[in-house]
Amino acid sequence: MEKYRPRKLADVINQEKAKDAIRAWIEEWLKGSIPKKRALLIAGPPGTGKTSTVYALAREHHFEVIELNASDERTYEKIERYVQAAYTMDILGQHRKLIFLDEADNIEPGGAREIAKLIDRARNPIILAANRYWEVPREIRAKVQMVNYKRLTQRDVIKALVRILHAEKKTVPKELLYEIAKRASGDLRAAVNDLQTVVTGGTEDAMEVLAYRDVEKSVFQALAQLFATDNARKAKLVVLGVDMFPHELLQWIDENLPYVYYRPEDIARAYEALSRADIFLGRAQRTGNYGLWKYATDMMTAGVAVAGVKKKGFVRIYPPKTIKLLTESKGERTLRDSIVKKVMAEMHMARLEALETLNYLRAIFEHDPEMAAHFVVYLDLTEKEVEFLAGKGELARRIWGKTLNIHKKLKGERNQLKEHVAAAGATGKGEEVTEEELKKAEDEIEAVEEGKTGKEEPSKKKGKQATLFDFLGKK
Amino acid sequence: MPEEVKEVKILEKPWVEKYRPERLDDIVGQAHIVKRLKHYAKTGSMPHLLFAGPPGVGKTTAALALSRELFGEHWRPNFLELNASDERGINVIREKVKEFARTKPIGGASFKIIFLDEADALTQDAQQALRRTMEMFSNNVRFILSCNYSSKIIEPIQSRCAIFRFRPLNDEDVAERIEYIAGSEGLTLTEDGLQAILYVAEGDMRRAINVLQAAAALDTTITDENVFLVASRARPEDVRDMMKLALEGDFLKAREKLREILLKQGLSGEDVLIQMHKEVFNLPIPEDRKVALADRIGEYNFRLVEGANEMIQLEALLAQFTIMGK
Numbered sequence: 018m019e020k021y022r023p024r025k026l027a028d029v030i031n032q033e034k035a036k037d038a039i040r041a042w043i044e045e046w047l048k049g050s051i052p053k054k055r056a057l058l059i060a061g062p063p064g065t066g067k068t069s070t071v072y073a074l075a076r077e078h079h080f081e082v083i084e085l086n087a088s089d090e091r092t093y094e095k096i097e098r099y100v101q102a103a104y105t106m107d108i109l110g111q112h113r114k115l116i117f118l119d120e121a122d123n124i125e126p127g128g129a130r131e132i133a134k135l136i137d138r139a140r141n142p143i144i145l146a147a148n149r150y151w152e153v154p155r156e157i158r159a160k161v162q163m164v165n166y167k168r169l170t171q172r173d174v175i176k177a178l179v180r181i182l183h184a185e186k187k188t189v190p191k192e193l194l195y196e197i198a199k200r201a202s203g204d205l206r207a208a209v210n211d212l213q214t215v216v217t218g219g220t221e222d223a224m225e226v227l228a229y230r231d232v233e234k235s236v237f238q239a240l241a242q243l244f245a246t247d248n249a250r251k252a253k254l255v256v257l258g259v260d261m262f263p264h265e266l267l268q269w270i271d272e273n274l275p276y277v278y279y280r281p282e283d284i285a286r287a288y289e290a291l292s293r294a295d296i297f298l299g300r301a302q303r304t305g306n307y308g309l310w311k312y313a314t315d316m317m318t319a320g321v322a323v324a325g326v327k328k329k330g331f332v333r334i335y336p337p338k339t340i341k342l343l344t345e346s347k348g349e350r351t352l353r354d355s356i357v358k359k360v361m362a363e364m365h366m367a368r369l370e371a372l373e374t375l376n377y378l379r380a381i382f383e384h385d386p387e388m389a390a391h392f393v394v395y396l397d398l399t400e401k402e403v404e405f406l407a408g409k410g411e412l413a414r415r416i417w418g419k420t421l422n423i424h425k426k427l428k429g430e431r432n433q434l435k436e437h438v439a440a441a442g443a444t445g446k447g448e449e450v451t452e453e454e455l456k457k458a459e460d461e462i463e464a465v466e467e468g469k470t471g472k473e474e475p476s477k478k479k480g481k482q483a484t485l486f487d488f489l490g491k492k
Numbered sequence: 493m494p495e496e497v498k499e500v501k502i503l504e505k506p507w508v509e510k511y512r513p514e515r516l517d518d519i520v521g522q523a524h525i526v527k528r529l530k531h532y533a534k535t536g537s538m539p540h541l542l543f544a545g546p547p548g549v550g551k552t553t554a555a556l557a558l559s560r561e562l563f564g565e566h567w568r569p570n571f572l573e574l575n576a577s578d579e580r581g582i583n584v585i586r587e588k589v590k591e592f593a594r595t596k597p598i599g600g601a602s603f604k605i606i607f608l609d610e611a612d613a614l615t616q617d618a619q620q621a622l623r624r625t626m627e628m629f630s631n632n633v634r635f636i637l638s639c640n641y642s643s644k645i646i647e648p649i650q651s652r653c654a655i656f657r658f659r660p661l662n663d664e665d666v667a668e669r670i671e672y673i674a675g676s677e678g679l680t681l682t683e684d685g686l687q688a689i690l691y692v693a694e695g696d697m698r699r700a701i702n703v704l705q706a707a708a709a710l711d712t713t714i715t716d717e718n719v720f721l722v723a724s725r726a727r728p729e730d731v732r733d734m735m736k737l738a739l740e741g742d743f744l745k746a747r748e749k750l751r752e753i754l755l756k757q758g759l760s761g762e763d764v765l766i767q768m769h770k771e772v773f774n775l776p777i778p779e780d781r782k783v784a785l786a787d788r789i790g791e792y793n794f795r796l797v798e799g800a801n802e803m804i805q806l807e808a809l810l811a812q813f814t815i816m817g818k
Contacts, residue, residue: 264800264801267804275743281741281743284743284811285808285814285815288811289808291808292792292799292804292805292808295795295799295801296798296799298799298800298801299799299800299801339755339803342756346756349756354758357758361575362573363506364506364509365512366552366698367547367609368577369547369763370547370548372757372763374702376722377702377703380710380722381706381709384709384710385709388708389709391503392506395504395506395509423502427502
């Protein structure tokens, strides 16, 4: 495992944006100046490269890492003793120190103020790491520059595993590799550990050997427990192990709650608790006071657990549909929003009015392809957008075909106009266009209009077709 | 679409655009406002304006017509339309204003006009920023702010604007215009059809014309049946269904409907609340229940503003409906 830690910051996988911020921050130190925030907090899920980053930085720039683990060595004296080094330069001047405080989300509130003070006086870089930045004491959060490490994708994990296998000159069946990546849920450290297990222990019974690391599994378990208890304290405790933001957890509870409660008054009471939870989340979001999250969690767990009489027996837990719906309908929504934008701009409407207009457009597109085609050209809709309004298939194709016709006519007319302008220009600068030429040009334009707009050839199919054309320039 | 295309005669415009009055005098039902706007046009000077009133009564039309009469044929480059709810964040608006104000008005005008629709969609802070922007460019730009409720516009902006309250249109005004359009388009407008249009339009001229055009797509004879058919797609039937399901105690079905409305149809949580509030008084329930439900809707509107996830708050509201339906 240690063997394949990244040696340079550049080798840390898929955290480019965060790495830029880290690089800028460490450059300040290297230049001999002190950055605005003397401490850096790297926040992110397990196994995304936080610790690796610290050691890669140290190796690259010749720092000695003083690693403190907030959860191991909690006594204030210890922290004090170590952190003293933060502002004492090595007398020999060879290795500057880099203080690394892991699990900063586990610092006892009592020590937080002291650490915050130490940060103020630090003359060497301090890096903190945490899975849950909102549980890092506020005093400390105020003193640090925060960067976020995102959860790695399955692809990232597979790529990293393949690289290790190459270096080790080992092979593992592809399915197994994918399985490891899948179970790791973005935790590269877990994946590398599993890979090691599989490589050393043989691949035959690998599936059983692998620890089940699926994050969502624990949500399923936690929710099943939550919906089985009437005990407020227990309800709070069961979600502790769930690695999820409170607003995600809220969606999970929301999804399953109406299957667990069946009496309307109980459902209403449970939702009352969720509503309160959401209000705490909203206030936390707006004010940056993430301490409020604990009340939100209280409401969505304990508040829901005590809401009423639950269904007896086995409860099946479903993942939130809303997230799925949102992902599924993303393409649709993008199309809809782009049509709405065009309607707002071209028809001078507010958003809500434009949304309403979409429904009228649907009716028009369904029943009158000719009229629809004019809307398409007027709004400059794309073929995909036409399909959104008319449905995929024959109808959309017919409308689209008609718009091409309109475009052709428009182009023809514009070219004619251009030619006349050009012809007029060719007669020489300053010279007047002769009456005769002008009249001829006008006649030609008129001929084009009358021939092509359908004014003179009304109602092949429908009587109203002739009325569809607006000769707005009746100057 | 490119500007020149619109001026070419082969293309049919949407009727709301085709029949948008070009001159102030042609605006329906707002005589008190038109009189003063014409005065601005005549003198060639005006203060910032605030247009308040319900949708579809002529606010945008008045702004466009005023610009035409002020600037004549040069009106287009002197007129910028922005939408507060569209341009997320005041910064986008500010940039666009800056860009627009950088160049001189065309055609000898002494100022340009910026029309900001849905100004009441801006937050208080954004409105403060807007106020500064208005001041910064007041040399060569006049703002026309449009909103549904002037009370949602902060005091300092109100005090810098001449305020015009657009009245809801009465049925006679709408009927006259609809009859005129139906005539021009060669439609047969039945009396029932006209009454149906007036019913669904609720004094909103834009909706009336849109419904007319959609119904015309079905048949050249405008019947009440077709009007209700096209209008029901747009009318918040779904919202009413959702409320009914909840009142009948079927929370899960109601929740499904809600998700469809929010995620598929793309209404915002606040849109849904507005529709619920409108519909609640049409529900077949005892009168005191209507009032109680309106009160609940108000409460959850408040919570929606306070909270983080609209879906949760609306679901909680539906859960309230399930107990009040009994």
